[in-house]
Amino acid sequence: MRKSYLKFFLFAFLLACAGASQVHSAQEFEPRVGQEGKDVIWVPTPQALVDRMLDMGKVTANDYVIDLGSGDGRTVITAAKRGAKAAGIEYNPDMVELSKRNAAKEGMSDKATFAKADLFEADLSPATVITMFLLPDINLKLRPKILNLKPGTRIVSNSFTMGDWSADDTVNVKDGCVSYCTAYLWIVPAKVDGAWQLPDGDLTLKQTYQTIAGTLKRGGNTVQIANGKLNGDQIIFNAAGALYTGRVSGNGMEGTISSGGSWKASRSGK
Ligand SMILES: C[S@@+](CC[C@H](N)C(=O)[O-])C[C@H]1O[C@@H](n2cnc3c(N)ncnc32)[C@H](O)[C@@H]1O
Numbered sequence: 001m002r003k004s005y006l007k008f009f010l011f012a013f014l015l016a017c018a019g020a021s022q023v024h025s026a027q028e029f030e031p032r033v034g035q036e037g038k039d040v041i042w043v044p045t046p047q048a049l050v051d052r053m054l055d056m057g058k059v060t061a062n063d064y065v066i067d068l069g070s071g072d073g074r075t076v077i078t079a080a081k082r083g084a085k086a087a088g089i090e091y092n093p094d095m096v097e098l099s100k101r102n103a104a105k106e107g108m109s110d111k112a113t114f115a116k117a118d119l120f121e122a123d124l125s126p127a128t129v130i131t132m133f134l135l136p137d138i139n140l141k142l143r144p145k146i147l148n149l150k151p152g153t154r155i156v157s158n159s160f161t162m163g164d165w166s167a168d169d170t171v172n173v174k175d176g177c178v179s180y181c182t183a184y185l186w187i188v189p190a191k192v193d194g195a196w197q198l199p200d201g202d203l204t205l206k207q208t209y210q211t212i213a214g215t216l217k218r219g220g221n222t223v224q225i226a227n228g229k230l231n232g233d234q235i236i237f238n239a240a241g242a243l244y245t246g247r248v249s250g251n252g253m254e255g256t257i258s259s260g261g262s263w264k265a266s267r268s269g270k
Helices: 002-028 047-056 074-081 093-105 136-147
Strands: 064-068 085-090 112-116 129-132 154-158 169-172 182-187 194-198 201-208 211-218 221-224 226-231 234-239 242-249 252-257 262-267
Touching: 047 074, 047 129, 047 154, 047 169, 047 182, 064 074, 074 085, 074 093, 074 112, 074 129, 085 093, 093 112, 129 136, 211 234, 242 262
Parallel strands: 064 085, 064 129, 085 112, 129 154
Antiparallel strands: 154 182, 169 182, 194 201, 194 262, 201 211, 211 221, 211 226, 226 234, 234 242, 242 252, 252 262
C-alpha cells in the first residue's frame, strides 16, 4: 500500500515536472534578429514602417491581408487592428506559436491567424493585400504568381523591389526607423495586351506591367496612344488629343472620353 502511494506521488511529480518544463520552454522561445529562416533570415520590420506599409496598401476592414514570411506576426496583428482579416504564412513553427501568443495578447486571435507553411506553396488568391519583407530573388520568383492575382491586389514590400516591374509608389520612413525604412507598392494590373475591337475601330495594346502603349484606329485614322496606364482594372490613355478612361473586365473594357461620349472595346475574336 505504501509502495503504491509512493509510485503514485512519483508519477504525479514527474507529470507535473514535464508539464512545467513544456510551459517553460514555450515561454522561453526568444526570437533572435538574424536567426536562420528557410529562405530568408528573420529581421523584423520596424513598427513605423509596418504602419506605413499598411497605409500604402490602403488596408481597411474590407481587406484580406497575407504577410509572406510573417516572423513574429507584427504586420498581421497590425492589419487585424485595422479590422482586416489577416493571415501570416511562416515556416518556422516557433515563430508561428510566438505570433499566435502575440495576437492573443493583443486580443486579435479571431482576425489574425498564422499557418506554419512554405510561402511558395501558399494560396494567395484570397488576398486583397500582400505584404512581405523577403529578398529580391524571392520577390522575382513570386512575381508570375502575383501578376496572376485579381487586378487591383496591392503588394507592399519592405526594402526589396520586383525586378523590372517598377513600383506604383515608394515611401521612405524617417521617424521611428533606422534600418530597412523603404517600402514599395505595386498594384496588380489587368491583362490588356493584344488586339481589341471597338464598334467603329481597333485598339492594339502593348502592355509592360502597368504601362501601355499602342495604337487606336477610329474612322479610318490611326493614332498612337500616349501616357497609357493601368491601375488595377482602371485604364487610362491619351489618343488624338482626348483622354480615354475606363474599366477592364475580363474580355471587355468601357469608359468615357474627355472630348465627350463613351467608348467600349472587346477582345478581338471574342
Ligand atoms: C525578414 S523576416 C520578415 C518578418 C515579418 N514579415 C516582418 O516584416 O517583420 C522573413 C521571415 O520569413 C520567414 N521565412 C523564410 N523562408 C520562408 C518560407 N519559405 N516560407 C515561409 N516563411 C519563410 C523567416 O522565418 C522570417 O520570419
